[in-house]
Amino acid sequence: MKRITWLVPTLYIIFLMLPIYWLINMSFKTTNEILGTFSLWPHNFTLDNYIKIFTDRTWYQGYINSICYVVLNTLISVTAALPAAYAFSRYKFLGDKHLFFWLLTNRMAPPAVFALPFFQLYSASGLFDTYLAVALAHCLFNIPLAVWILEGFMSGVPRELDETAYVDGYSFWRFFIKIFLPSIAAGIGVAAFFCFMFSWVELLLAKTLTSVEAKPIAATMTRTASTAGYELGLLSAAGTLTIIPGAFVIYFVRNYIAKGFALGRV
């Protein structure tokens, strides 16, 4: 019985790792080897694909662009969501429930619906092809999510903490920054993780709102796939590199992942 229970997660993880292994495997092969033979590991091991990415500006700039707008979006989303989540977790006010649902509806809006109007809106406001444009556009789904997660964590902090601080003569903002925020540090970390994640993986809006200057790495990859024919090795190397930031961020929040995915409401 014990052996069988181990089998299920093990098989699942093997299933998860296979395509990733294949991608990494391809990234170290030459184009000739990819198209010529079927091999489980690279026979003519080459780093050319990676060298090309790190020396060609159109490639490595894509990574810098992606990271810039993702970090900017995470900062904006979490900063704006903090006071709002506090309000939702502590106070009753006119239309609070409707407002909360309205925020969530934006998480439900298919990005495909918004692609064209976003293009027009950001072109009209002169933000087209800047980091800020993508960062603001991603707020559409990241702010509701951050509010949702933070509200869950904040509801777990007892009211007595607030009241004790007021009795001790703290002003609201001093209490909020000095006492309250440190007590939900894990929640902030989780919210930031999710904002990072959804901004990092989204492509449709990021691609629509940029052309040259702020073009994300994911868009650079689609261009290669379509115009330069089958540069599978290069494409695999670029794909492998996009996995690294995610893996890095997961490592930092590893102890909070489970609670975070439950949006702080277990």
Next chain:
Amino acid sequence: MIERIHNQKAWFMVLPVILLVAFNAVIPLMTVVNYSVQETFGNNVFFWEGLKWYEQVLHSERFHASMTRQIIFTSIILLIEIPLGIAIALTMPRKGLGATLCLVLMSLPLLIPWNVVGAMWNIFALPEIGFLGHVVNSMGIDYNFTQQPISAWVTIIAMDVWHWTSLVVLLSYAGLSAIPEAFYHAAQIDTATKWQIFRYIQLPKMKHVLTIAILLRFMDSFMIYTEPFVLTGGGPGNSTTFLSIDLVKIALGQFDLGPAAAMSLIYFLIVLLLCWVFYTLMMRNEAR
């Protein structure tokens, strides 16, 4: 749930969020509404058309076809991912190094950009040079996702299961680890079977997180665009053209703004309606 007090000033704390989201949501949504009732021949000249586009979309074969495909796809992946996710969460190690390792490895697919997921599966499933394609073909099964609709469907479903089952696992795991040891002790004293423990202790405790899981998986699978677009481009033929792919084809490909806008709104309203039902049920559970 903590007691909340009345305070209308709380609106000021919510204001930044409202402004940011409104800029992104209300203005574009109004643009879409605008397009959906008008006809344009370019040059910013518009004519009032009323509900013509809505009628056209609701009666078009093409919309029905992509809607049907969308519903079939979403049902299949929910039926696979939810039970599979629960099964994995139940069997994975509950604490220690094994648990951390499982969590980290399982979250990995969630952090990969969606087009890379598509590209990765494309490379993985290619006949002859891809691992999956090569293995399946060498077993004597005719498989080529760029030419056969059935292969394309199987590949897309496998890809989605690969991509998102972990979300269900992580949520279920969070629900399971919140169950106090005492519950299991009590069950042991009552000599409950494994099934009884699952049915009467674990499942009720996971109810809340599973609602979130179903809600998220429903929403995201209903909006799926990038992964199938990169993998199959909606083909072969139109066999994997889901709603979003069809919508982008009409809006940005053919530039038929009116029908595209009407379709957008119908699409959005369907997602909204179903999510509202879920959300209300969820909130009712919480209040209880």
